[in-house]
């Protein structure tokens with residue numbers, strides 16, 4: 001080629017080449033080597049169809065114990081249909097997008113000192129299939145309910161554990177946010193039921209579940225928005241009554257089992273609340289602008305990033321949330337999984353945590369269903385002190401614990417809690433997993449005496 005070029009083109013080519021080189025040298029890769037996951041790729045959920053869950057795994061930076069004993073945290077995003085890459089690159093992963101940047105500054109990743117993989121392994125799953133980079137071979141294969149979601153998650157988790165003999169013995173904690181308040185109890189429940197039928201070597205080593213700003217018992221939760229907003233000074237009494245009427249409609253549709261309309265009923269409540277308050281976002285009533293999680297979408301639309309993460313088809317256009325998955329799970333939204341949490345609190349341990357400023361699935365909404373749980377320990381839990389939790393001299397939040405049940409309110413945070421308060425979120429999850437600080441089992445000896 002070069003030999004056939006006319007001579008007068010040569011200097012021009014040289015200059016052009018030089019220019020290209022200097023730009024690549026001055027703009028570092030969007031995903032620096034240090035930010036690469038330890039492992040990433042696909043976990044099949046159905047080998048015959050090819051449907052698979054996309055994952056990124058980050059090994060613990062400073063494992064607290066031999067790797068074979070170091071806890072593994074699994075993170076599930078909500079939606080339904082939102083990618084766990086939001087959790088990864090916006091909230092609790094080791095590298096986050098620079099969401100405090102000026103609009104003129106380029107998009108970049110920054111190390112997150114509040115990462116949840118400081119001392120634990122951390123696995124993000126794009127769940128259910130059809131979400132994020134996960135593959136749904138056909139739309140019909142996307143699960144329509146929590147049982148379907150759990151079957152796929154169980155396959156993905158067992159396939160992940162099978163990738164490395166060191167994973168087998170590690171205690172697993174399922175965590176996540178928002179609509180994952182449905183997925184987390186569902187997969188926890190499914191694991192415990194499956195474990196009971198499996199030989200010891202094939203069981204999943206579930207140690208606990210943690211739900212952040214979750215939707216778990218929607219029929220109770222949907223009825224809390226009016227009082228929450230009223231007593232926060234965001235609406236007046238007349239607006240409160242109007243909202244209560246909309247809530248009652250959603251409750252009635254739920255009780256009638258009119259699932260699709262019930263979901264629409266809940267949307268109407270939230271839309272009306274949004275309209276009345278004029279807030280930038282119901283996810284955090286203190287914010288003047290919504291969360292900039294769309295930066296994750298910008299990041300993951302770059303071909304170099306998709307390649308580095310092992311995305312199988314780089315033509316896939318990454319979306320924060322899948323409308324298709326949202327539609328498929330539309331009739332599932334108002335169905336409660338509270339009974340699964342009741343099962344888990346007996347057989348495992350449960351943490352419910354919320355950001356203080358969340359108006360969608362926040363503190364009032366969670367406490368409303370939590371206190372109705374059928375569990376022998378609930379009375380003692382409700383009588384337990386709500387302790388003021390300090391971190392670095394500041395009030396970080398409030399912790400209430402009894403036996404296997406913990407509830408945390410994190411100060412200065414909204415719905416995407418680890419994005420707002422990374423160090424508080426990290427301290428909380430580490431202490432809870434390790435039974436340390438306010439989560440220490442000081443009352444253990446009394447647990448047995450009141451169990452009946």
Ligand SMILES: *[C@@H]1O[C@H](CO)[C@@H](O)[C@H](O)[C@H]1NC(C)=O
Nearest residue numbers: 253256257258259260261262
């Ligand atoms: C569900 O509710 C809507 C709105 O109230 C109503 O038109 C529809 O007939 C209901 N469907 C069923 C199956 O009850």
Ligand SMILES: *[C@@H]1O[C@H](CO)[C@@H](O)[C@H](O)[C@H]1NC(C)=O
Nearest residue numbers: 271272274275276277278279
């Ligand atoms: C609320 O809805 C009304 C009527 O649809 C509209 O005129 C108004 O601009 C909305 N307000 C806000 C803050 O969205």
Ligand SMILES: *[C@@H]1O[C@H](CO)[C@@H](O)[C@H](O)[C@H]1NC(C)=O
Nearest residue numbers: 135312313314315316317318
């Ligand atoms: C890759 O993704 C694009 C965009 O979604 C799609 O059109 C194409 O068929 C996919 N290719 C393969 C081999 O799956």
Ligand SMILES: *[C@@H]1O[C@H](CO)[C@@H](O)[C@H](O)[C@H]1NC(C)=O
Nearest residue numbers: 441442443444445446447449
């Ligand atoms: C156990 O319960 C008894 C009576 O309620 C109480 O006096 C005692 O301090 C408790 N012990 C612990 C370790 O909490």
